[in-house]
Amino acid sequence: MRIGLLLLNIFSFLLMSCGDGESQSQITDIETENQKTPITAKAIENFDYSDYALSTNGEEAVADWEKYQELAIQISYLKKADLSFFNGDKKLLKKFIDEFKAQIPEDLQTNPIISRTIIIETTLLRLNENLTLDNIDSDLKLESVKEVVVAFSNLNYQINKKLSRDIYEQIKAEY
Template sequence: MRVGLILLNLCFLFLFNCGEDKPSSELKTEEDKAQQPVINAKAIEGFKYTDYVLSTRGENAVSAWDKYQELAIQVNYLKKADLSFFNGDKALLKGFIDTLKLKTPPILSTNPIISRTAIIETSILRLNENLTLDNIDNQLKLESVKEVLVAFSNLNYQINKKLERDFYEKIQSEY
């Protein structure tokens, strides 16, 4: 008799608990969307990395390098969360990067600078892929944005370093 009463109570319990609750998968996606950081200028400003700028000699050396100037402008837009250039057609980005590498001034055609342009190419193409795919979460997109900023900053560092080394090699000792 007690077993029947317990079974009857369990049946009522199951009947009352079944109903209008949202499935757990919908709850998880809503929680994930709420926890994902949004790609905006404030999130990009919060990145912790060393942002190198070009020295005066560096600015003079890249003044005729048009594609570098255009990349610098687009990176500044990226810092303001304008992703339109990097979110565009992959073929256009690839053509831009190829032209950037081909038009490198002869004074800056050293292995460290060439490798930095290759790293920029990789990070830009990865950012483009992450931005164009819908199933990529915002955290990974933010990491890709940071990779582009760090790669561009390291290119500036290598340009400054090369020009400084060239400058100090020209100085001759008086003794």
């Protein structure tokens, strides 16, 4: 009787341990599926968007805007797939964003430029969340990187547009 009970326990133990191998391979498949597209400089270069650079007047207008200069440097690092600034502490990122918005030069405080800074804030916080969470797949992280780069490019576009409109308004008719 004891031998039968012992054999039954051994058989049930073997049966239960066989199921673990299948679930482990399924977990491995899911993890590799989540890591399909790594965030690399090459993947970021392949983004399809219009990358606007500041004009000479734009560079002069933002020369004293320290947080803009710092964000421009961090965006250039981001384009090289250096995510260290964006996946850090959320409180530090939030403090940076608040200072970024507070230091907007007076001549650039227009509704389109302010709205672009708010969009940058949203995309930076979303990127931070996506990079710090482990269960977010790489495709979504890569999409968040693209949103930040596009938002910064659109800010540059709005700054250029505002400054060229100011120059156009200063031109007076000669007749």
